Amino acid sequence: MVCGKPPTARSERADRSPHTGCLASTLGYDAKENCFFVAVSPDVGAREDLMKRIAVLTSGGDAPGMNAAIRAVVRTGIHHGWEMYGVRQGYEGLINGNMTPMTARDVSGILQQGGTVLGSARCPDFTTEDGRLKALRALNQNDIEGLVVIGGNGSQSGAHALSEMGFPVVGVASTIDNDLYGSEITIGVDTALNIALEAIDRLKVTASSHQRAFLVEVMGRNCGYLALMSGIAGGAEAVSIPEVETNPEALAQELRSSYQRGKSHAIIVVAEGAKYNADELLHYFDKHRDRLGFQLRATTLGHVQRGGAPGAFDRLLATRLGAAATDTLARGEHGVLMGLLRGEISATPLEEVAGKTKELDMGLWELAEILAK
Numbered sequence: 001m002v003c004g005k006p007p008t009a010r011s012e013r014a015d016r017s018p019h020t021g022c023l024a025s026t027l028g029y030d031a032k033e034n035c036f037f038v039a040v041s042p043d044v045g046a047r048e049d050l051m052k053r054i055a056v057l058t059s060g061g062d063a064p065g066m067n068a069a070i071r072a073v074v075r076t077g078i079h080h081g082w083e084m085y086g087v088r089q090g091y092e093g094l095i096n097g098n099m100t101p102m103t104a105r106d107v108s109g110i111l112q113q114g115g116t117v118l119g120s121a122r123c124p125d126f127t128t129e130d131g132r133l134k135a136l137r138a139l140n141q142n143d144i145e146g147l148v149v150i151g152g153n154g155s156q157s158g159a160h161a162l163s164e165m166g167f168p169v170v171g172v173a174s175t176i177d178n179d180l181y182g183s184e185i186t187i188g189v190d191t192a193l194n195i196a197l198e199a200i201d202r203l204k205v206t207a208s209s210h211q212r213a214f215l216v217e218v219m220g221r222n223c224g225y226l227a228l229m230s231g232i233a234g235g236a237e238a239v240s241i242p243e244v245e246t247n248p249e250a251l252a253q254e255l256r257s258s259y260q261r262g263k264s265h266a267i268i269v270v271a272e273g274a275k276y277n278a279d280e281l282l283h284y285f286d287k288h289r290d291r292l293g294f295q296l297r298a299t300t301l302g303h304v305q306r307g308g309a310p311g312a313f314d315r316l317l318a319t320r321l322g323a324a325a326t327d328t329l330a331r332g333e334h335g336v337l338m339g340l341l342r343g344e345i346s347a348t349p350l351e352e353v354a355g356k357t358k359e360l361d362m363g364l365w366e367l368a369e370i371l372a373k
């Protein structure tokens with residue numbers, strides 16, 4: 001019976017490398033052992049050293065544009081002659097070795113889709129060394145030589161921890177919160193802001209028709225960026241964010257004086273993480289309705305804000321950051337976050353990014369107050 005010789009590490013890699021085109025493997029016959037084998041010529045073997053298998057994952061909250069980043073990472077990697085792998089469900093998939101090859105066709109038609117085709121997860125296990133060791137083992141078992149992590153603050157802390165253990169990692173700045181140090185704006189922010197603005201614009205129309213006060217709650221557990229920016233761009237009368245403690249009496253006074261100044265509507269934008277968020281403010285206004293003299297109606301945008309199709313800005317930002325992350329690995333560099341600084345795609349060391357949050361520009365808070373008059 002003719003049998004196949006157990007493949008050597010090199011011939012195995014040749015078998016699994018349909019996209020690289022780097023290897024010239026030949027099928028041989030060993031007469032002594034009476035079996036076929038796969039051989040790689042020595043000069044081509046030297047080129048194989050350049051070949052890499054790179055993985056990409058998305059982690060933390062999904063953000064519109066993550067798919068555009070995945071597509072850019074995969075196709076740029078293929079351009080470099082690499083085999084590309086996608087890890088499912090963020091760090092959870094990394095720990096469980098849940099990763100599959102991704103071809104250029106596997107990322108077709110995802111550029112314009114919100115969410116992430118790879119899935120995402122919050123994975124407490126990865127915050128432990130034991131969890132990260134499991135992830136390293138899975139990466140080694142799959143011959144992965146580099147990793148691109150697309151995500152926000154927590155995800156980039158995880159990327160730093162993995163990088164500290166000696167694995168080549170490059171981060172891509174992606175979170176709708178825009179609180180990530182190392183990027184002035186992150187993937188998903190622009191689209192999420194536009195969705196909030198569409199809601200505010202519509203509420204303003206009905207608020208004006210009925211002389212009503214409306215409250216819109218937008219995302220932001222710890223960071224008021226989305227609330228503040230949609231308040232400014234949506235022309236809100238007041239904004240409530242986690243960074244500034246707001247007094248509900250002062251908010252009521254703000255709305256009352258808006259009507260007194262001749263406005264036909266009053267809109268408050270609140271961040272979900274503000275001390276007085278939608279629930280708290282509604283409760284307060286209901287309790288004191290007779291004294292305050294008006295009622296507040298609330299709309300909570302919640303996850304509606306995340307699910308939108310990415311706009312042009314996010315598609316382009318995600319594409320540029322994803323491609324830059326892969327190019328960084330191609331130059332043999334890692335341990336950095338790719339973000340946008342002063343309009344340029346820039347790399348910031350992950351050790352500077354991990355555990356930090358970008359401070360909100362309080363000059364914008366003052367601007368919001370001035371413009372609400």
Ligand code: ATP
Nearest residue numbers: 060061122123126127151152153154155157158175
């Ligand atoms: P977003 O803010 O948009 O939701 P994020 O990346 O900040 O995104 P997190 O839930 O904070 O989302 O973090 C995502 C995952 O990153 C966590 O579930 C965890 O697996 C990992 N992670 C967070 N912090 C650390 C850390 N200090 N060390 C290692 N891994 C971490």
